[in-house]
Amino acid sequence: MKIGFFGAGHMGSAMIQGLIASGKIPAQDILVKGGRSQTAKKRQKELGFTLIDQLEELTEASLLIVAVNPAGVLPIIQSLPAAVTDKKIPLVSVAAGVDIAEMTEVLGSDYPLAHCIPNTPVSVNEGVLGISYSEQLSAADKEIIDQSLQLLGSLIEIDEPLLGIVGSVAGCGPAFVDLFIEALSDAGVFYGLNRELSYQIVEQMIKGAAELALQSKKHPGELKDGVATPGGTTIKGVVALEKHGFRNAVIEGVKGTME
Ligand SMILES: NC(=O)c1ccc[n+]([C@@H]2O[C@H](COP(=O)([O-])OP(=O)(O)OC[C@H]3O[C@@H](n4cnc5c(N)ncnc54)[C@H](OP(=O)(O)O)[C@@H]3O)[C@@H](O)[C@H]2O)c1
CATH class of the missing domain: 1.10.3730.10 (ProC C-terminal domain-like)
Known part of the structure; x- marks a missing residue:
């Protein structure tokens, strides 16, 4: 299963490291779109994931993870090409402060979404990940999200307003x-x-x-x-x-x- 990432900064690369260390997701199956300062390019040399140029390449992914600063989340999901949104690939944002309602406004109420707050021990598969799901999420999409994030530590469902604490x-x-x-x-x-x-x-x-x-x-x-x-x-x-x-x-x- 391929997983697409936006951002391989501190949190993105901690999650990528944990996914690779789990032995369940080969490094080359992690597709990363980086930002302007080439951070992802630098981390790619060390972690061996696949760096992508074109967003269309994300259609191969079964899950998308947005790990950029909060201000970047909505512009990123607004820029997703139809080739990606038509497939309704489940998307998880790990950004603090951007909630499912805001993402739903952009992607529509039937788009499979989750809001997750992980911590850096995900890099050694001992993280704590609080998670809330969009209401319309199907059991199959929830399974894809859960199966992937559980590789990183303890995944705990929680009401979205409590994700801050x-x-x-x-x-x-x-x-x-x-x-x-x-x-x-x-x-x-x-x-x-x-x-x-x-x-x-x-x-x-x-x-x-x-x-x-x-x-x-x-x-x-x-x-x-x-x-x-x-x-x-x-x-x-x-x-x-x-x-x-x-x-x-x-x-x-x-x-x-x-x-
Ligand atoms: N750090 C934590 O412990 C922690 C815990 C829970 C949640 N979070 C959340 O995780 C998110 C990321 O935090 P962080 O600590 O990893 O920040 P960070 O180290 O600054 O990483 C953010 C990365 O996003 C990339 N980026 C920015 N715009 C992008 C775009 N349009 N497309 C693709 N990549 C883009 C940047 O790439 P360039 O550097 O190349 O520009 C940067 O490397 C935040 O929203 C934060 O709330 C972090």
Whole structure:
């Protein structure tokens, strides 16, 4: 199955990387139309996808993914040639802030559409992808969209107005976790761990803690209590974090993204 992409910037290439890494979509079956600054051309050398010139070449695709800046989405779908729109190839936009209603105004209410907010871990098939579908979407078109995006991680159907907060928590979240990784590793280095080892320990710890939370389905407070021996070191650390407003800082970070 061929997948057409508009844009191979940060998100487009993360998704392309994940699709190729899944082993289900050969690199040459990913057809990419790039923008003005030749970003896609540069990524093509590294990822091996097929760069296209003519939009008509997208008629070979079974799915179209629009991964450009929000302002570019409607102009792109307005420019789709009849050869593509007549085939009603399902189209997924991953742009924040352009909703299905706006895309439907351009393509018509019977065009199969979805609005998806992924995050960068899609590149290693561990993404979170919030998704909303157009009302008229057939089961067959939904299957094509779902089968492809599920290769990239956890696909979660959600009401479209909530995609904004999914974008903040899951889309911006990796940057927050990266800050945490860096800070915790700095603390490890402060107490004598070498830098590389400190990153390795912290990254594996976060992966393990997330996996434990996912698999055990326990409340995070219960998991925290399981680590915190009465009068022990962990609870002293937790109290110090609370004193410095750790949880409030995280919530304010998300509020900052929603402004
Ligand atoms: N980054 C994230 O973590 C994230 C998370 C969720 C959703 N998103 C959404 O993903 C979209 C892309 O974000 P990004 O971070 O990947 O931005 P980006 O790195 O700037 O990539 C956007 C790419 O779109 C290309 N482009 C622009 N106009 C085009 C056109 N008419 N036809 C084909 N390609 C075109 C650009 O190509 P040139 O550089 O060659 O001009 C650029 O490489 C945004 O709408 C954003 O809301 C991003």
